[in-house]
Amino acid sequence: MQKLILTNYLSPGDLLMLTAAVRDLHQCYPNQFITDVRTGSPELWENNPYLTPLETNDPEAKVLVCHYPLIQFSNQRPVHFIHGFIEYLNERLGLQIKPTHFGGDIHLSDAEKELPSPVEAITGLNVPYWIVVAGGKLDITIKWWHFRRWQAVVDYFRDQILFVQVGERHHYHPPLNGVLDLRGTTSVRELVGLVYHAQGVLCPVTFLMHLAAAVECKPGGPAHRPCVVVAGGREPPSWEAYPTHEFIHTIGKLSCCATGGCWRSRSVPLGDGDEKDEPNQRCVDVIDNLPHCMHLISPKMVAERIKLYFQSCQLKSLTPEQAETAAPFLHRGTKLAFADQIRHALQRDPRELQMKEARQPNPRDCFVTST
Amino acid sequence: MNTQPVQGDRHSGFADPRGRNDFLSQHYPTANGKEAPPVDAAERNDRVILELLAAYYHVNCEYSRLLEVRKSANSPERSDAERKCLQAIEKVLVVRDALEDRYAPFGVIAEPVVKEGFTTNLKVRFGNVDASGRRRSDLYTLTAYLPIPLPKGTNFESLPIKIDGPGFNGEY
Numbered sequence A: 001m002q003k004l005i006l007t008n009y010l011s012p013g014d015l016l017m018l019t020a021a022v023r024d025l026h027q028c029y030p031n032q033f034i035t036d037v038r039t040g041s042p043e044l045w046e047n048n049p050y051l052t053p054l055e056t057n058d059p060e061a062k063v064l065v066c067h068y069p070l071i072q073f074s075n076q077r078p079v080h081f082i083h084g085f086i087e088y089l090n091e092r093l094g095l096q097i098k099p100t101h102f103g104g105d106i107h108l109s110d111a112e113k114e115l116p117s118p119v120e121a122i123t124g125l126n127v128p129y130w131i132v133v134a135g136g137k138l139d140i141t142i143k144w145w146h147f148r149r150w151q152a153v154v155d156y157f158r159d160q161i162l163f164v165q166v167g168e169r170h171h172y173h174p175p176l177n178g179v180l181d182l183r184g185t186t187s188v189r190e191l192v193g194l195v196y197h198a199q200g201v202l203c204p205v206t207f208l209m210h211l212a213a214a215v216e217c218k219p220g221g222p223a224h225r226p227c228v229v230v231a232g233g234r235e236p237p238s239w240e241a242y243p244t245h246e247f248i249h250t251i252g253k254l255s256c257c258a259t260g261g262c263w264r265s266r267s268v269p270l271g272d273g274d275e276k277d278e279p280n281q282r283c284v285d286v287i288d289n290l291p292h293c294m295h296l297i298s299p300k301m302v303a304e305r306i307k308l309y310f311q312s313c314q315l316k317s318l319t320p321e322q323a324e325t326a327a328p329f330l331h332r333g334t335k336l337a338f339a340d341q342i343r344h345a346l347q348r349d350p351r352e353l354q355m356k357e358a359r360q361p362n363p364r365d366c367f368v369t370s371t
Numbered sequence B: 001m002n003t004q005p006v007q008g009d010r011h012s013g014f015a016d017p018r019g020r021n022d023f024l025s026q027h028y029p030t031a032n033g034k035e036a037p038p039v040d041a042a043e044r045n046d047r048v049i050l051e052l053l054a055a056y057y058h059v060n061c062e063y064s065r066l067l068e069v070r071k072s073a074n075s076p077e078r079s080d081a082e083r084k085c086l087q088a089i090e091k092v093l094v095v096r097d098a099l100e101d102r103y104a105p106f107g108v109i110a111e112p113v114v115k116e117g118f119t120t121n122l123k124v125r126f127g128n129v130d131a132s133g134r135r136r137s138d139l140y141t142l143t144a145y146l147p148i149p150l151p152k153g154t155n156f157e158s159l160p161i162k163i164d165g166p167g168f169n170g171e172y
Helices: A012-028 A069-073 A081-093 A110-114 A118-123 A147-156 A188-197 A207-214 A299-312 A320-329 A334-347 A350-356 B044-071 B076-106
Strands: A002-008 A033-039 A061-065 A130-132 A163-165 A200-204 A227-232 A246-249 B109-115 B118-125
Touching (some): A118 A320, A147 A299, A188 A207, A200 A207, A207 A227, A227 A299, A246 A299
Parallel strands (some): A130 A163, A227 A246
Antiparallel strands (some): B109 B118
């Protein structure tokens, strides 16, 4: 049996694709390889049956730094990210691995599955919830949707869906109101547990999107986990989207992504010295500092996709009792509290009601308008 | 540091209030627990902080006026004055929100610390620097001292150790 040590230190989303490649290598070539990995986010490999500890200095072990050059052809060829590492291994090892499952390969132990959800552990409430990611890493800011739009979606489903906001502490994740705020508090493994128990996921093209497809669903629920992705025009859906996800993209709708993803990095320059600030890596069609493609996606469109899942998967909304019990755990920022105080005081004035229509619309009412 | 103006910069309507004769220093918040940058600060993040501080200063001033009005006895005049104060605050909040909207794509997050209705400090995070103000793309030098005792009689040079990497000159 050939010993392989696969290495990769890219982002967790990329590593999920590597978990798929390792699974498919063993599925297509059973008992022919002994594999180990050296990667970031080692928690993604916990309980993985395809790994065997190998020493780096084992003379029989072949160390392979894994890449996915296939991405260069993502706009031309009908290939998915899941093919990326597989094709690389095929080329380097002379194999013909085929994808065996449309998703990464995450393994939860029975003990992990029996644990209460992280939401229940915090609140004591066993209620359905969706995970929301309202930001992302600072290198590819072009993937960000505006936080007011995420907020508008959350507000739309107030008392119907409990949203749990997650995000890495050092990345850009503006706080949303009316959500259970777990930003910066979850380890990768806790995130896996959070996804396992989640009714759905709402996010841009990010690690959580891949995780939503990689983590098995709880018994008794839908066969696949609902996931609405606000994608825009950066990546072709053929490369990123999972068949059961609602992947909202704009490929073909704008000249800059007429025939494929633009693969650019930033909507505006951050000024951090990163080469991604260079003009050739920046969005060419920006509206109010937001990429035009993301601007085209309204909160209403996103809400409609979520509602579709509720209809097709017969998901249950929060009951009034559940919503009431969850309410004390929801984040309510001081900005919103103050603004509400002022606006409620104004609304109590009968003269104000008459004048309300004459005033400028409140920019918070951005449900179907721009930010 | 980037001293260029923010792309698409437009005047927010919030000028630095500190040069005004009627400036009320008690209503001017601190920024990340520190004194505000100087009026003539050129660095981009400082300019954003100054705009945000000016916005919150105006909110504080208008709120202070509201509290003053509410001290007087109930009357139609008081109701009128109170309504005008509330409208003034709402107007400032709308402009402040627009300011935050504009800077959000730059990774700016501004969170006020509020005491009794007044913003006393503004916590501002930027996309281009970390909490210590260092540009995110700057290289870090990490040094670790790892004492590894050698077995007696072992010659260091004879150990099968290979060290390489940037900054290593080949001498152990």
